[in-house]
Amino acid sequence: xxxxxxxxxxxxxxxxxxxxxxxxxxxxxxxxxxxxxxxxxxxxxxxxxxxxxxxxxxxxxxxxxxxxxxxxxxxxxxxxxxxxxxxxxxxxxxxxxxxxxxxxxxxxxxxxxxxxxxxxxxxxxxxxxxxxxxxxxxxxxxxxxxxxxxxxxxxxxxxxxxxxxxxxxxxxxxxxxxxxxxxxxxxxxxxxxxxxxxxxxxxxxxxxxxxxxxxxxxxxxxxxxxxxxxxxxxxxxxxxxxxxxxxxxxxxxxxxxxxxxxxxxxxxxxxxxxxxxxxxxxxx
Amino acid sequence: xxxxxxxxxxxxxxxxxxxxxxxxxxxxxxxxxxxxxxxxxxxxxxxxxxxxxxxxxxxxxxxxxxxxxxxxxxxxxxxxxxxxxxxxxxxxxxxxxxxxxxxxxxxxxxxxxxxxxxxxxxxxxxxxxxxxxxxxxxxxxxxxxxxxxxxxxxxxxxxxxxxxxxxxxxxxxxxxxxxxxxxxxxxxxxxxxxxxxxxxxxxxxxxxxxxxxxxxxxxxxxxxxxxxxxxxxxxxxxxxxxxxxxxxxxxxxxxxxxxxxxxxxxxxxxxxxxxxxxxxxxxx
DNA sequence: CCGATTTTGTGCACACGTTCACAAGCGTTA
DNA sequence: TAACGCTTGTGAACGTGTGCACAAAATCGG
Numbered sequence: 142x143x144x145x146x147x148x149x150x151x152x153x154x155x156x157x158x159x160x161x162x163x164x165x166x167x168x169x170x171x172x173x174x175x176x177x178x179x180x181x182x183x184x185x186x187x188x189x190x191x192x193x194x195x196x197x198x199x200x201x202x203x204x205x206x207x208x209x210x211x212x213x214x215x216x217x218x219x220x221x222x223x224x225x226x227x228x229x230x231x232x233x234x235x236x237x238x239x240x241x242x243x244x245x246x247x248x249x250x251x252x253x254x255x256x257x258x259x260x261x262x263x264x265x266x267x268x269x270x271x272x273x274x275x276x277x278x279x280x281x282x283x284x285x286x287x288x289x290x291x292x293x294x295x296x297x298x299x300x301x302x303x304x305x306x307x308x309x310x311x312x313x314x315x316x317x318x319x320x321x322x323x324x325x326x327x328x329x330x331x332x333x334x335x336x337x338x339x340x341x342x343x344x345x346x347x348x349x350x351x352x353x354x355x356x357x358x359x360x361x362x363x364x365x366x367x368x369x370x371x372x373x374x375x376x377x378x379x380x381x382x383x384x385x386x387x388x389x390x391x392x393x394x395x396x397x398x399x400x401x402x403x404x405x406x407x408x409x410x411x412x413x414x415x416x417x418x419x420x421x422x423x424x425x
Numbered sequence: 426x427x428x429x430x431x432x433x434x435x436x437x438x439x440x441x442x443x444x445x446x447x448x449x450x451x452x453x454x455x456x457x458x459x460x461x462x463x464x465x466x467x468x469x470x471x472x473x474x475x476x477x478x479x480x481x482x483x484x485x486x487x488x489x490x491x492x493x494x495x496x497x498x499x500x501x502x503x504x505x506x507x508x509x510x511x512x513x514x515x516x517x518x519x520x521x522x523x524x525x526x527x528x529x530x531x532x533x534x535x536x537x538x539x540x541x542x543x544x545x546x547x548x549x550x551x552x553x554x555x556x557x558x559x560x561x562x563x564x565x566x567x568x569x570x571x572x573x574x575x576x577x578x579x580x581x582x583x584x585x586x587x588x589x590x591x592x593x594x595x596x597x598x599x600x601x602x603x604x605x606x607x608x609x610x611x612x613x614x615x616x617x618x619x620x621x622x623x624x625x626x627x628x629x630x631x632x633x634x635x636x637x638x639x640x641x642x643x644x645x646x647x648x649x650x651x652x653x654x655x656x657x658x659x660x661x662x663x664x665x666x667x668x669x670x671x672x673x674x675x676x677x678x679x680x681x682x683x684x685x686x687x688x689x690x691x692x693x694x695x696x697x698x699x700x701x702x703x704x705x706x707x708x709x
Numbered sequence: 710c711c712g713a714t715t716t717t718g719t720g721c722a723c724a725c726g727t728t729c730a731c732a733a734g735c736g737t738t739a
Numbered sequence: 740t741a742a743c744g745c746t747t748g749t750g751a752a753c754g755t756g757t758g759c760a761c762a763a764a765a766t767c768g769g
Binding site for chain 1: 725726727728729730733734735736737
């Protein structure tokens with residue numbers, strides 16, 4: 142959702158739609174603000190889901206916030222707050238029922254209905270994505286592949302024939318594709334994006350290093366290898382510098398501590414892990 | 426998962442919040458640290474760098490914060506604040522010199538010295554990564570590949586022979602690998618991670634859907650396809666629900682606006698775009 | 710040399726997200 | 740049944756990041 146620059150909060154309607162829960166605790170400080178799960182929390186919910194699924198597979202029936210938190214790499218307070226966005230599904234003094242949590246999170250994340258996916262750009266990465274059939278466990282079936290290369294058109298990749306990108310609007314509309322994944326060279330990305338939007342795609346996962354322009358009703362998320370590496374590079378540099386100039390203020394006793402730290406979760410600005418797929422093969 | 430004796434809780438070292446413990450609330454961070462660039466800003470700097478490089482290639486000499494901001498998909502105030510972390514390299518009434526900004530950002534991100542990269546797990550994704558020779562433009566040369574599969578060992582991928590993961594510590598130490606990329610199945614990830622750490626790798630980019638345990642001096646970033654998709658799924662669900670229950674508060678005047686929205690940048694928790702590589706081919 | 714114009718740099722206020730700490734609720738045991 | 744221990748749910752403090760608005764440079768025109 143586009144966070145509008147001029148401070149106009151989009152009309153987040155009150156319809157909360159918890160199945161059994163009646164009135165939510167409307168703590169609105171502004172008007173009509175029922176409950177909106179923070180973006181950061183959504184990302185973590187996905188991680189919890191993966192961990193919970195694994196636990197369920199091992200026969201666990203209940204978990205405490207403490208257990209789940211440490212397995213997910215966050216602190217328990219944050220976890221409880223995140224779960225509280227779903228409603229009150231825990232039992233004080235006991236913990237959470239794994240089954241219940243799983244289905245609540247799935248419902249909240251909209252995983253109860255399949256979201257069909259299209260991959261555009263069948264290069265190295267696109268190929269990998271297309272072959273990752275069924276995608277994360279289940280729930281995200283890849284139903285269309287596109288590219289410009291004439292040599293690729295018609296060739297089946299991962300069981301699906303590649304189609305031409307000019308057909309994107311038609312095919313996407315017809316197959317009701319919900320999510321488009323862009324894995325094209327940067328130059329082609331915006332054009333592809335426009336076609337996806339024309340085809341009624343609601344969300345885009347963009348691997349191309351470009352800032353896409355989209356209508357406000359389309360959600361875009363970006364994954365950018367180069368940026369990830371550069372951020373890491375920054376940290377390397379910062380540490381090196383710290384080590385050099387290091388004396389005075391920096392006695393960093395813990396610097397070389399080999400304990401399994403992982404405090405504050407994996408550094409990733411708000412992302413996290415996956416889900417289910419307890420035993421499958423290669424990642425992507 | 427009963428709590429009982431199952432003290433899976435690893436030796437949570439000093440650092441911070443252990444549950445129910447009076448811990449030293451040392452604000453060590455504050456000491457002497459005049460400037461610490463916020464993580465979020467670092468991610469954006471990488472985007473600015475890419476945009477600036479493109480501009481430089483087109484012969485631009487100066488940019489205003491307004492121009493650069495809109496090209497990068499952020500607002501100009503934020504951009505100026507971000508740049509101010511580097512120091513004062515702008516000229517009031519004029520703007521910024523492209524060359525200067527580029528080199529300042531490169532310096533800050535530690536791109537002045539090459540960071541060598543190793544890729545572990547030569548499956549679909551790993552293959553794609555390995556072939557993406559030279560990586561983002563330049564600056565991140567891939568210098569080692571690893572896998573467990575005996576059939577792969579010795580096979581050259583993207584010009585480099587694949588080595589066995591047991592050799593990770595030795596090879597990484599020898600080649601002074603700075604960044605390790607994990608593209609293995611989830612089950613293998615932690616083991617690989619440990620080996621990378623043993624090899625002296627300082628940063629890890631993790632594509633496996635697992636929460637890695639690492640010593641506190643190692644930086645980890647995670648890229649998780651499943652989570653990305655689930656976040657998008659959440660938004661689809663939220664919109665659908667909004668549309669159904671939609672009336673009352675929701676008059677969404679702008680809902681279908683086709684304007685090049687994209688304000689506040691691409692939703693991605695703090696990530697962004699890439700850099701240079703003005704004319705190359707397939708992404709990854 | 711002065712004023713008009715442009716654009717940076719930043720103080721400030723606000724919103725968001727994280728962490729703390731504790732009352733409320735549940736199960737168990739005496 | 741009452742008291743106790745455990746764990747959730749959340750109000751409130753805190754910290755960080757974002758956006759606004761304006762004073763401070765710098766250039767240009769007269």
